[in-house]
Amino acid sequence: MSAIVNEAPTDTRERLLDVAERLFAEHGFDAVSLRAITTDAGANLAAVNYYFGSKEALIEAVVARHVEPVNRKRIEILDGIRQGGQCDVRSIVIAFIDPVLEAAARGIDGDNRFFKLMSRCMAARDERVSRLVMRQFPEVVARFVEIICASCPSVSSNTAHLRLMFMAGAMAHSLFHHDKLAILSQGRCELPSFEVLREEMVIFLAAGLTAGEMEAGK
């Protein structure tokens, strides 16, 4: 929204973050060496340790830079929903998904870098980001569970937790791997746009979240 355009950052620190983000998303945290990052960023090998202290700290900085705002945005939207009074399940799912899509749309190039980075964080198969995730997600989890229970009276807290987990997994997986659909489907499925993917996800997840609800008519 500001007039500042963020193309080709001039200072080394941000260039390192950008390059590291792209390479981490594409190849994983372990597969990317500091030499690959610093070379690509046009910086010296020692730059990472100079600015961040260690590779692990760089990973945390890369992750925190985008995951934190996404989770903050989610909670903002949930706040808006609550005070607005509208509480249909669709909007809950959207509150979970859209901040991710918006953050990705802010990306410069058209690759799916942020999806993959976000997915790598949510899945957190890497134990280094696991700590960060464990520190950051509980609040989001609590808020979503709360509103799911409020919107679906027949859903217990335990079930809400599980369904939130299903939702997170479905989103992370499909965003990360949506470009592999062509191969997995042997060409029988056309690669969906993100608008289509979003809408399909909302329909699927909203139905899942409300499963068993309103048996006796709406």
Add this chain to the structure above:
Amino acid sequence: MSAIVNEAPTDTRERLLDVAERLFAEHGFDAVSLRAITTDAGANLAAVNYYFGSKEALIEAVVARHVEPVNRKRIEILDGIRQGGQCDVRSIVIAFIDPVLEAAARGIDGDNRFFKLMSRCMAARDERVSRLVMRQFPEVVARFVEIICASCPSVSSNTAHLRLMFMAGAMAHSLFHHDKLAILSQGRCELPSFEVLREEMVIFLAAGLTAGEMEAGK
């Protein structure tokens, strides 16, 4: 079903496979060194290269040993459903999930080793197993898409592909991370047994698969 019990395999090759499977599942393919594997298996460092040729070949062997049977079982179940005539969506979801749970139940100790290994394969963020997955999953995908379309007339092939992806993601994610629920929920969610998790998953995913269906009553 056979009388052969597979405790403490005597030959080095299988001991390597067992140890590698456990360590890979727990820490990831990159994080586990050949030295860790061979030491834990009581074998020499060169044993892996002697029996498998390379670490990459070991990974493929570990993965193939369990993932192939799981996918074969899935298709078997689908065959049974088709000729049996029953085609409710619940059984489709079960055909997708149960082979994974059964394979895990065959495991020796109570950890969630197989879930994590399976999840690491389905997610396939590791590019080495990506090839294996890409070779093995298209048939399963095609069969599930086919039966989803047959069971839900209003669901297009494209949508079926996406919903299958959501299902895969939800399953892989929740099985992999179900033991982190206690932390993520700050103790507000009790750790579900696999029977509970399975049933919750079936309900959630069946609802998602049939979303938009039977609008005009069953």
Add this chain to the structure above:
DNA sequence: CATCGAATAAAACGTTTGTTTAAAACGGTC
């Protein structure tokens, strides 16, 4: 007993990794 192939053992190989060090270059301030 000698012999042969399979299996194990120990050691070294060349890379690559993250990190550290020490010197050089830069850019304002007095």
Add this chain to the structure above:
DNA sequence: GACCGTTTTAAACAAACGTTTTATTCGATG
């Protein structure tokens, strides 16, 4: 222009990695 902290550079570090090589041990066969 000298001085300063900040930044960049080049070089070296120790450690860990996958892999290869060379010997040695083992068990059965002739």
